[in-house]
Amino acid sequence: MKVRSEEIGKPMKRETFSTSLTVFFATLGSAVGLGNIWKFPYMTGMNGGGAFILVYLLFVLLLGIPIMLSEFYLGRKTRSNVVGVFDKLKAHKIWKSIGYMGLLSSLLIMFFYSTVAGWVYAYVFRALKGDFRFLGDMGIDEARIASEGIFTDTLSGMAPMVWQGIAILLVAVILIGGVKKGIERVTKTLMPVLLLLIIISAMRALTLPGAAEGLDFLMKADFSKLKGSSILAAMGLAFFKLSLGMGTMVTYGSYFNKENNLMGTSFKVAFSDVAVSLLAGLAIFPVVFTFQLAPEGGPGLLFQTIPLVFSMLPLGNLLLIAFFVLTAIASTTAMLSMVEVPIAILTEELKLARKKAVIITTSVMFMIGVITTHPDALFGQVEVAGKSLFDLFDYLSSNLLLPLGGLLITLFVAYFTKKESLKDEMTNGGTIGNEKLVNLYRFVLKYITPVLLIIVFLNALGILSI
Numbered sequence: 103m104k105v106r107s108e109e110i111g112k113p114m115k116r117e118t119f120s121t122s123l124t125v126f127f128a129t130l131g132s133a134v135g136l137g138n139i140w141k142f143p144y145m146t147g148m149n150g151g152g153a154f155i156l157v158y159l160l161f162v163l164l165l166g167i168p169i170m171l172s173e174f175y176l177g178r179k180t181r182s183n184v185v186g187v188f189d190k191l192k193a194h195k196i197w198k199s200i201g202y203m204g205l206l207s208s209l210l211i212m213f214f215y216s217t218v219a220g221w222v223y224a225y226v227f228r229a230l231k232g233d234f235r236f237l238g239d240m241g242i243d244e245a246r247i248a249s250e251g252i253f254t255d256t257l258s259g260m261a262p263m264v265w266q267g268i269a270i271l272l273v274a275v276i277l278i279g280g281v282k283k284g285i286e287r288v289t290k291t292l293m294p295v296l297l298l299l300i301i302i303s304a305m306r307a308l309t310l311p312g313a314a315e316g317l318d319f320l321m322k323a324d325f326s327k328l329k330g331s332s333i334l335a336a337m338g339l340a341f342f343k344l345s346l347g348m349g350t351m352v353t354y355g356s357y358f359n360k361e362n363n364l365m366g367t368s369f370k371v372a373f374s375d376v377a378v379s380l381l382a383g384l385a386i387f388p389v390v391f392t393f394q395l396a397p398e399g400g401p402g403l404l405f406q407t408i409p410l411v412f413s414m415l416p417l418g419n420l421l422l423i424a425f426f427v428l429t430a431i432a433s434t435t436a437m438l439s440m441v442e443v444p445i446a447i448l449t450e451e452l453k454l455a456r457k458k459a460v461i462i463t464t465s466v467m468f469m470i471g472v473i474t475t476h477p478d479a480l481f482g483q484v485e486v487a488g489k490s491l492f493d494l495f496d497y498l499s500s501n502l503l504l505p506l507g508g509l510l511i512t513l514f515v516a517y518f519t520k521k522e523s524l525k526d527e528m529t530n531g532g533t534i535g536n537e538k539l540v541n542l543y544r545f546v547l548k549y550i551t552p553v554l555l556i557i558v559f560l561n562a563l564g565i566l567s568i
């Protein structure tokens with residue numbers, strides 16, 4: 103077997119993904135998730151449509167891609183988890199707080215994310231039972247009310263907690279398999295299927311009577327509808343969507359093979375991720391307008407619209423099952439990367455066995471997640487600053503912790519690492535021939551990304567008003 107120089111002298115061989123294609127699918131598997139299919143459409147709806155999307159795209163370009171690249175750099179260079187990175191680079195230990203914040207974000211996000219993943223699993227089950235079949239025989243108003251009723255019913259009682267448990271259990275089982283036999287095997291098989299299905303769903307929705315109105319809503323940039331809070335929301339979404347600011351991409355980057363073109367991967371992942379979000383928007387908004395649902399309907403949007411669109415089709419129930427199965431897949435592959443952050447820390451920093459680390463982490467996620475994010479559970483009704491714990495975890499992670507982590511990663515890579523080392527990693531030792539792009543990336547990272555981040559923060563805190 104070929105031994106690579108970087109591995110010589112290391113006691114434990116670290117796993118890596120096999121090829122650039124599997125790197126792409128695993129990383130896209132992390133990015134694509136409930137963020138695209140559930141969050142992007144409802145947030146776009148709540149923040150007025152096209153203008154919000156434009157702002158979001160700007161953040162993907164100026165914050166998302168540079169930060170993703172920086173995370174890849176840290177990971178692949180050091181082959182380490184997000185805490186260990188800073189030891190390997192002999193940085194001041196204060197930087198390790200990035201890693202600990204990442205750990206916290208991973209937990210906070212999993213608490214509510216696994217809840218929604220549980221709803222998705224419940225919908226798979228209901229679709230299999232044929233619970234949505236009758237929607238197709240109803241008038242528009244009746245069908246809308248019935249669909250809303252099914253959603254409310256799915257959220258009540260103890261069942262959603264069981265579904266959440268199942269969603270987390272599946273993640274645990276896959277992660278115990280490790281990087282190649284777990285993460286890589288699952289993502290390379292399922293991501294292509296997911297991409298195909300989202301295209302079919304969007305095409306179907308575009309033939310509905312409300313398609314023109316839906317398209318209009320997505321494409322027309324009416325900036326007067328953009329609220330002040332929308333800017334922070336768009337930034338938070340960009341971080342959440344691309345799994346940035348908490349070390350997910352550091353961790354995955356640490357599993358990339360040496361030949362991978364980091365810049366190429368980041369462009370492809372960011373572009374495909376935006377494409378999937380837009381396709382999800384195209385699948386959902388025509389339905390919203392055809393059935394006269396409120397575009398600003400909030401977190402239930404996906405669950406109320408998709409059954410309506412498929413119920414009107416021949417073989418609709420089959421498509422409905424497939425759509426929710428694939429949403430379940432998307433949420434699962436994203437959770438793999440979310441949970442891998444603490445797993446890598448526990449196995450490498452505390453030298454826990456992988457299986458033990460997985461069991462401990464997922465048990466904590468399940469126990470706290472269940473009691474804090476269900477209205478029918480012990481603490482589900484608690485409100486902090488007018489937000490349910492579910493909303494609070496979402497807000498704190500997306501709008502605060504991830505961007506803060508992203509800012510610190512930006513500052514560290516831009517100002518505290520060696521230019522040559524960064525260039526070397528981005529060009530694979532000068533073999534790619536992308537020096538100009540690397541210079542552009544360094545420029546954006548030094549002068550644009552941090553400034554933009556700070557402006558949005560100050561704006562959100564009310565210190566600056568733009």
Ligand code: PHE
Nearest residue numbers: 133135136137342343345436
């Ligand atoms: N990117 C995932 C999604 O959009 C969520 C995620 C956030 C995954 C943070 C990992 C880390 O669904």
